[in-house]
Each structure stands twice: as structure tokens, then as C-alpha cells.
Amino acid sequence: MKSNINVIQYECYINATEKQLEGLKWKDKRIYHIVEIKNENLQKEIYSFVDDRCKRLAITTVVGDIYKFDLLVEFLNSKCLELKSITDRPVDDLKRSYKAFLYQKGLSLRVNRSRKDRQTEGKQDSANISYLNMLYSYATEQKNISIPENEKDVWDMRKLDIVPRSNPIRGRYRLDFRDIQQKEFKEIVKKILYSHCGVKAMGSIKSELLAFRRFAHFVYEKYPRVRHLIEIDRNMIEEYLIYIKTETGLSAVSYSTELSVLGNILDEIGRELEIGELCNLFLSSDCKSYDNSLPRAYSDDEIKRFNRELTKLRPQIGRCLIIHQMLGTRIEDTLTLRRDCMKEKEGHFYITIRQSKTRMYTRPISNQLAELINKAIEVSVERYPNADYIFLQDNGKLYTDSILKYHVNILIYENNIKDDNGEYFEFRTHRFRHTFGVKLTEMHLDDDSIARLLGHKDTRSVSHYRRLRNEVLAKDTLEVRNELNQMLNQYREEKKNGKV
Numbered sequence: 496m497k498s499n500i501n502v503i504q505y506e507c508y509i510n511a512t513e514k515q516l517e518g519l520k521w522k523d524k525r526i527y528h529i530v531e532i533k534n535e536n537l538q539k540e541i542y543s544f545v546d547d548r549c550k551r552l553a554i555t556t557v558v559g560d561i562y563k564f565d566l567l568v569e570f571l572n573s574k575c576l577e578l579k580s581i582t583d584r585p586v587d588d589l590k591r592s593y594k595a596f597l598y599q600k601g602l603s604l605r606v607n608r609s610r611k612d613r614q615t616e617g618k619q620d621s622a623n624i625s626y627l628n629m630l631y632s633y634a635t636e637q638k639n640i641s642i643p644e645n646e647k648d649v650w651d652m653r654k655l656d657i658v659p660r661s662n663p664i665r666g667r668y669r670l671d672f673r674d675i676q677q678k679e680f681k682e683i684v685k686k687i688l689y690s691h692c693g694v695k696a697m698g699s700i701k702s703e704l705l706a707f708r709r710f711a712h713f714v715y716e717k718y719p720r721v722r723h724l725i726e727i728d729r730n731m732i733e734e735y736l737i738y739i740k741t742e743t744g745l746s747a748v749s750y751s752t753e754l755s756v757l758g759n760i761l762d763e764i765g766r767e768l769e770i771g772e773l774c775n776l777f778l779s780s781d782c783k784s785y786d787n788s789l790p791r792a793y794s795d796d797e798i799k800r801f802n803r804e805l806t807k808l809r810p811q812i813g814r815c816l817i818i819h820q821m822l823g824t825r826i827e828d829t830l831t832l833r834r835d836c837m838k839e840k841e842g843h844f845y846i847t848i849r850q851s852k853t854r855m856y857t858r859p860i861s862n863q864l865a866e867l868i869n870k871a872i873e874v875s876v877e878r879y880p881n882a883d884y885i886f887l888q889d890n891g892k893l894y895t896d897s898i899l900k901y902h903v904n905i906l907i908y909e910n911n912i913k914d915d916n917g918e919y920f921e922f923r924t925h926r927f928r929h930t931f932g933v934k935l936t937e938m939h940l941d942d943d944s945i946a947r948l949l950g951h952k953d954t955r956s957v958s959h960y961r962r963l964r965n966e967v968l969a970k971d972t973l974e975v976r977n978e979l980n981q982m983l984n985q986y987r988e989e990k991k992n993g994k995v
Contacts, residue, residue, distance in 0.1 A: 497542040500527040502549055502557050511554040519554070524561045533572045536579045541568075544633045553890070563626040570596045581634045593627055612904035645689045648673045648681075652700070657692040659700055662851050664830045664895045667697060670704055675711045677722050683764055684711075706757040713738055725770050727761075732776050755782040791923075792930040797914050804910045812902055814871045815886050815894070819924065821864045823931025823949060826896050826924035827851050832885045834872050837865060848950060856950050896924060932960035 502508050502525050527545050532538040545564065549557050570593055578584065594604050608619045620628070639647055644654045650670040652659055661668070670688065675681040684707050691700055713735050714721055721727070739750050758777035765773030793801075798820070805813040819829040828850050837860075838845050844865035847857045860868075868885075875885045886894050903922045906912070912920040928949070935945045942954040951957070 497529045497538050499529050500542065500545050500549065501525055502527075502554070505549045505557070507549060507552065507554045507557055515554055519558050524558060527561060527564055528568070531572075532568055534576050534578060537571055537575065537581060540581055540634050540637075541630065543637065544630050547633065560626065563623050566597070566600075566602075566623055567593075567627060567630070580638065581631055582638055586628070586631050589631065590624060590627065593624065597621070597623055611908065612901045614908055645685060652692070652697050655689070655692055657689075659692045660696040660851075662696070662698060662827050664827045664893055665698065666895060667701060670701065672704070672708075674708055676715045677711060679723055680707075680711050680714075683724065683768065684760070687760060687763055687767065702753075703756055703760055706753045707760050709739070709743070709753070710735060710757055724764060724768065724773060727773060727776070729776060732781070736781055751782050758782065791926055792933045793926055794915055797920065798930065800912055801920055804906055804912055807910065808902060808906055811871060811874055811886060812894075812899065814867060814874075815899070816903070818864065818867055818871065820927045820931065821867075822846070822848070822860070823928050823935075824848055825850070825852060825928060826899070828950075830884075830886050830894050830896070830899070832868075833883050834875065834885055836885075837868055837872075839865075850950055853950065853952060856947070858948055858950075899924070929960070932957075936961050 508525075529538055529542050529545070532541060541564075545560075548560065574592055574596070575581070575584070581589070597604060602623065603621045604624065605618045606621050608617045609615075610617070619625075643656075644650055645656070649672070652661075652668045652670060672681050672685060675684065684704070688700055688703060691703070714727070714731065717734065717738075718726075718731065721731075736754070739745065739754065743750065745753065754777065758781070761776055762774045765771060802817070802820075805816060808816075815829060818832075819826065822829060828848050831849065831851065832846075833849070836847050838847070844860050844862065845857050846860050846865075846868070847855060849855045871885050875882065875887060879887050879891055882891060884893055888894055888898070900922060907920050907922060914920050932945065932949060935948060936957075940948075942957040945957050945960065946952075946954045949956075
């Protein structure tokens, strides 16, 4: 029999600040009463679950969980005494039973969810139901712990024998194959994606699974009798082309990329299974994108309106965004700047940028930018003396791009920041890089210098920034050109009437 769990024994409590302890919702609750669980098998399972959460999560979450734990124990003692594991019952069946239990107690099953960063309202499962979901997922994972990661239906790519390259600001490690209903489809795509782990990044592998999973779902819905890959033919592909372009809501560029990825996966599967019919199912014209619009850049006025409000963010986030604009880097490269990134040589400052996507490079920066980076480093060292990175959250972890967008989007809505068309400012971290590239072309730098400042390995992308500049120039001079056209038309009319 397991003993009770007292949260004061865990580091989350020992290291908690006075402010955290003062803000606890239930200040008198510190103990998970494990011994009250009548089913000893469930007792062991839930003890492990609670112990794991106490080791990983903040004190506010751990204490807040006690109320949800007490409710769940009451339910399990009345409805689940015969189970050897929580996973013995299907999760949907268990949730239905738990919802009935909560309803009888007059507790909410669904709650409103307001997204301040998106200005949206929605509904989601209550915290009590979510707690049951988390327990069930944990128990399932523990049950499968002896199974090799690449044989499971849900992978944590960090636990694979071969761990793919990862982006430290994007915590997307999960691959979920459960939605692929066709057994043969599922097994072969697992094999193919596992072989990619040594050569591709996690993001690329996730994109491959997304493309294949969408196609497998289409085949399952449209051709439910198709269970084997050898049955796929060109007619199915042509129907899928119509489906993905008309019913998925993907942009032209997105579906073009996804179709290209899917074509490559099917080619590889065809070679692996020696099914020649799977190879070259896609024509080059299938994956062609007809959206030739250039990526957008911000105007000077949009940048000014946005930057004017940055002082209302946390100071370190504000510094991060200004540095991001002045460096013109990808957001993952800005958020992973290290404290030793800057050097001074003969009165000039240089910064070393470790690009997660390509390579490391060094470039000069202005004294003003160097001063701002030094201030960010000073604040970071004061708060987190043993860390390597500059921009860290309160918990000492790196900021992710999603957390950054969350804070900035709230700023945009609360302060009514608008673009040049009167719409809410669209915060896109990579658009600042496009804007920086356009500014470099306006300085009349040669293509090689622009490529080096942006960290490109060659000059092929520079033409996009020059075309962007030409579009901006055309837009800015439109009013003048229209006025000149009117003058010219008036002159022609007067000449025609013999007035000149």
C-alpha cells in the first residue's frame, strides 16, 4: 500500500517564493490522500502519476490539483473498484461515466475559454475532466514503457534511439499515428519516418506525417475498402488534388508544399515495398503553386506604431523584439542568442549567430544595438546567473515563439495597434526579417553583402527582397503617378480639341 503524498517534500514547494505561497488557492491543502483509494492497483498507478507531476510542475498547479484529485478518487471508489488499471476501460467510456458523476454533483462539464491573444471565445472540457485525461494518458504511457518508442502509435521523438535535430524554441516532439486507420499504411510510414530521424529535423518529420495522415484519412473516408498501398492509383490522386485544394482551407503555397512532401513519401514507400505503381503518382504540375505573391514587409509607419507600444510589454520581451528587428534574424535565432554571442574588436562590435536552420555566422553590429544586447545580458545574468541564453522566462526556460506571440497579440488588441489598412496589426516574426532585407536593398548594398548580413549561404534569396522593394516603391509613388497620368490625359484632351 502506498503512503500519502505531502507536497512540502518536493522542490516545487521548497523553492517556492513567498508570493507563490501567498497566492495558493487552497492554502490549507498540502496532502494527496493516496491511502483513501480503495483499489490498490489504481493506488499504485495514481501515486506514480501524482509523484511525477509534483516533481515537474509549479507549486500553484500541484496544490490546485488536490481538489481535482479528491473528486476523482471519490469517483473511482464508487465506479472502478474492479479495475487492475485505469486503462482497462476505454477512455471515452470512462469519461462518460465521470461526466455523469460530476453532473450529479452539480459541477460543470464544459467551461468557457477566452483567448485574449486571439479575441475569441470557446468551450472546452472542465479542469476535472482534463485531469482524468492526463491520468489516462500517463497510465497508457507507463503501460507501454517497455515497447520501443518507434513501435508505439504515439512517439516522443526525444526518446527515439536516433533523436532528430530539434528547434529549442518549438517544443513539438510528438508524432501521433493513431488517426491512420489502415494498418499497412501506419506500419510502413512509421518505418519510413524512423529512417528520416538521422537526417531530418523534427519539424520536417512532423510535416511528413501531417501530409501522409491527411491523405490516409481521405482514402479511409472516400475508399473505405482500400486497405493496401498497392491499391492506390492516379485516379485517387486526382480526386485528392481536388479535395486538398477545395476543402482543407490550405493556402496555395501550403498545399503545394504538402503535396510535394506527400509525393516524396509515396515514392519512398514504393521503393521500400517494391511497388512501382506508387512511384511517380504525382505530376510536376500537381505540386505547382499558383500563388506568386511575394512575402510581405512592414511599412515604416506600421513599425513605428508597433514599436511605440513595446514599452507596455515586459522589458526583456520588449528588448528581444527590438533586437530581433535590428538583427533581421529568424525568431529562433534571436530567442537562442547566447550570453557570449558578442565580441568587440578594434572598437567595433560583432555578433555570432547560431542558426538552427543552417549555419553559424558572424557579422558586425552598431554600437546602439550592442548597448541594447549588453543590457539584455546584464538583466539575464542578474536573474539567472547559471544560464547560457539571454532571453528566459520566469521559470528559467527559453521563450518559445508561441509564448512570444501570445504576449504580443494581447498587446496589439488591448492597445488597438492597426496596420496601414486600418486592420489589427498582424504580428509575424519572420516579416521583420523581410522588412530588414528590404531596408538593406534600399541602402544600395550589393547582393553578396546582403546575403552575408542575413546569414544566407548564397545570393538566391536576395532577389525577393529587391522585388519587395520595387513593390513598396510602386505603392508609395502611386499617388504621384496617378496625378501625372491625369495631367497627361488632360493635356491630350486639350490637344485633341485644339486648345494647345
